[in-house]
Amino acid sequence: MRTIDLRGRELSPADMLAAVPRATQARAEALDTAARLVEEVRERGEGALREQAERFDRVVGHEVRVPEAHMTQALDSLDPAVRAALDEAIQRVRLASAAQVPASQVTTIGAGATITQRWQPVHRVGVYIPGGKAVYPSSVVMNVVPAQVAGVQQIALASPPQADQDGRVHPTILAAAALLGVTEVYAMGGAGAIGAFAHGVPGLGLDPVDVVSGPGNNYVASAKRAVAGVVGTDSEAGATEILVVADSTADPRLVAADLVSQAEHDEQASAVLVTDAEGLADRVVAEVERLTAATRHSARVAAALAGPQSAVVLVDDRAMAVAFSNAYAPEHLELHLSDAEQAAAAFTSAGAVFVGDHTPVSLGDYMAGSNHVLPTGGQARYAPGLGAYTFLRPQQVVSYDRAALAAVREGVVALANSEALPAHGEAIEARFTA
Structure with a gap:
C-alpha cells in the first residue's frame, strides 16, 4: 500500500x-464501455445479451429466463446452514427496513384545506446480483427485502450465467431468490443486464422496470449512469x-x-x-x-x-x-x-x-x-445507500373545498397576473362564476 x-x-x-x-481512469473507461453495452441491448435485445454472455461469461445456448424448476431444485439442495443464515439475515434486514417507510401525514392548511403526504411504492423493480469473482446470496436479501417492505408488486432479478453451472445462475443465488418468493429471474450479467431492465426485452417477456438496484463492479455502476433518466436507480454501488x-x-x-x-x-x-x-x-x-x-x-x-x-x-x-x-x-x-x-x-x-x-x-x-448496497466513488456525500425508501415516491394529495379555495382566491389571481399567466387565475374564477 x-x-x-x-x-x-x-x-x-x-x-x-x-x-x-x-x-479515476478505470471509472472513465468503464463508463464508455457500459454505455455501449447498454445501447447494444436496447437495439438488439436477447441477441446482444447472448453475445455478451459468450464474451464475458464464456456461456452459450443457456436459458436466459430461468425456469422455476431450476429455482426449486436450487432451494431443495441448499445447505441447511446457509438457509438458516439467510433466514436470519432476512429477518434482520426486514426489521431494519421497516423503519425506513414513513407514515402518511395529513397537514391542515386551513378550514377545508388539507395536504396529505403519502409514500407510494414503484410498481416494478429490477434487482442486479453480481456473480463474477464471488457468489452473493446476501445481496439478494439486501435488495429484495427492502423492495418487499416498500410494497413493490413486481420484482425481477438478474445475475450472470455461470460457465461451471451449465449456463445457469449460481444455485445459491437461485435458492435465495426462491426463499424470498422471487420467480422472475434472468441469467444475464453486467452492464447488459442493467440495459435490459431499463429498456425491456420483449423476446424474453422482460418488461421495463421503474427502478434498478443492486451492487456490481465499475461497469455495472456506470451502466446505471447510462440509463439514468430512463429508469430510477439506487446509488452507483460499484x-x-x-x-x-x-x-x-x-x-x-x-x-x-x-x-x-x-x-x-x-x-x-x-x-x-x-x-x-x-x-x-x-x-x-x-x-x-x-x-x-x-x-x-x-x-x-x-x-x-x-x-x-x-x-x-x-x-x-x-x-x-x-x-x-x-x-x-x-x-x-x-x-x-x-x-x-x-x-x-x-x-x-x-x-x-x-x-x-x-x-x-x-x-x-x-x-x-443494515443494508450492504451502498454508494461508492464519493457519492455518499449526497446519496444514501439502498433502503425501502429507494422504492418509494413521496406524493402530495391536495384537497380544498369551496370555502377554502375562496379564502385564497384573490391571492392566486394576483400571483397569476404578476407572472403573466392570466388563464391560471381564470381557472380559479371559473369556480365562482355561473
Missing part, C-alpha cells in the same frame, strides 16, 4: 478532495471501498483484517487507512502483508492494495482525519478510535459507519440488519 502524507499541510476542501485516492480511521489505541491486527476482507472482493476494491499514529500505520502494513500472503484470494487482494485507489493516509490529528474522511465519503467507514461512539457524529459522509472494534464491515455485509 502506498503512503499519502498530509501532515503539516493546510488543505482547503478542494485540496482534500484532490488528495483522495481514486482509480467496486467496494473501505476507509478505516484509527488512532494509536487501535488493534493493527483487526484493522489489517478488515482492509484485506474488502480487498478480496475485486482488484478494483479500495482499502484506505487514515491515522495520526505513524507507528500504528507501520504495524498495520506489516499485518496486511502477512494476511495477504496467507489468504485464499492473495493475488486479488495484492492487486487491490497495490492499486491507486488504496493507500495509508497520514494526518496531523483527529480534525484532519474527519475532514479527509468526509471528503472521501467512503462506502464503508470503520472507526477504530478510543472514543469511537462519541466521535462518530463528526463523520457525516459515508454509506454506512461501523463503530468500534467489534463492528467490522463483514458484519454489515451479512447479519447487522
